[in-house]
Amino acid sequence: MLLLVPRDPLAPRRVDPHLADEAAAARELGVPVALVDHDELDRPDGDADAAVRGVPADDDAVYRGWMLRSERYAAMAGALARRGTTLRTSAEQYRAAHELPGWYATLEGLTPESRWSGDDVSWLDGAPAVLRDFTKSLKHSWDEACFVPDTADAAAAGRVVARFRELRGEDLVGDVVVRRFERFTGAEARTWWVGGRCALVTAHPDTPGEVPSGVDVGAVGGAVAALGLPFVSVDLVRRDDGAWRVVELGDGQVSDRPSSTPAADLVGALVAA
Template identity: 50%
Template sequence: MITKGWGRLETPVTGARPRTDTARVMLLLPADPLRARRPDEHYADEAALARELGLAVALVDHDALQSGDAERAVERVPRGGGPALYRGWMLTSGQYGRFEDALHARSVSLVTGVEQFRAAHELPGWYPSLREVTPVTEWSTDDGRAGFDRARLALGAGPAVLRDWTKSMKHYWAEAAFIPDLTDTDAAWKIASRFRELRDDSFTGGYVLRRFEDLAPAEVRTWWIGGACVLAGPHPDSPTALPDTPLDPSVYACLIGALELPFVTVDFALRSDGVWRVMELGDGQVSDCPPALTPDLIHALAAPSP
């Protein structure tokens, strides 16, 4: 049981699969955009602690990854460096696939393959396995109104929360996230259109409509390596807030372990009836970590399998 002393779990909560042995992986981190030999300031502590714990660290050019020049992005990664784990800024599945190919050409293999990354990063990849413990969801496969309306009708009447396959715009709650009534077709589409405008080139996949549930504002982020929950703590959006009700990750271990994903985060929120709900599953490589938990995360990544 995880309670108020949240952080690294000395005895990981194990799911259906064994942990991945990350003890000898090379950690790939974004370089500082202005000083390419140094890690990005946001990841400097992760780099320093990883080196202290004996992990090899290499820097990649995130701007080059985003622009599609993956070969240039990995120029500083040593050839033949063995298995690697990325910890950095958000990437699309397409960018990640090019990243994986460029590393493969240098005889470096990412612990998480592109299809595993897509399954964790995009909601349609993980929702079917976790539908029992997460809000009811429908989605479209493009940004057109016809697909949006099909998803809206499939979800039925009532309020819903809008997002795309990878991200919401919850900071624009009233204008681009919360739909009070799915049967108000024009009002619902107005919110979807505003969401599409705000997401711009970052829009991914299609519209996602999730049944609204009354949830506590503070979420819990849990970290899973090879099907084992190794770390739990506050969500980066509210790094000093935690619910008083304890979370027991073992309840969800078999469901999450059965996904067979090497390194993921799972975000939980407490519903008004006291039931924990999965709000998001994400690839751990591109999931932010509150600074206070950074040492716990790197220790967990460096720890050998039990």
């Protein structure tokens, strides 16, 4: 395995400080580490070949770093392939994990009901809704651009949708996704799945000191395995009726690790696979 991590923009020969502990853990496990230029990769017109110039050839590369749009990940995968380096997660697999439409059908019934046919919220018949796009919500702007308390109030709902679009701006991915609001209790757990198996259960990065007890990964295990994705994170939380629900599924390469989880735990799970 080869671990790819972003370089520090201020010190290009060093690892980005946010990933330094994972790079160190990899080296301690005998895993080589190579740097990529995330800023170059992230630009719509960025030179992906230049961004991965220092990466050696390898047949099992895993990226751990900042989020990339699906098309930019595909550009990185192509540039690496030209160097003889194969990512464990293909561009198609990354898009399937990174964007909600790629995983929703397989997890339908385990996650809140969702539609992404534009700004229409009327299908919820007045029930509350939560907004997001294919990759991200604005939960920190909850009342302003995320939560629609009454979808029967078309004018009020329209204002929330419009504000969501305004705040996401050029960062909007895909289209607005309308999700049925469900009432959750307790902290979220972030579960990490490698090769279709749950390798690690951690706190969510937003609540690093709170790891929920009794997380039922078996309730979602069959569906996650059916996706056939190499490395994903699945955020789980209890609904107020006690059922464990999928809040989010994401590509594990760009999912943040909570500060309370040692880097060696996650890197070790990737190496073991």
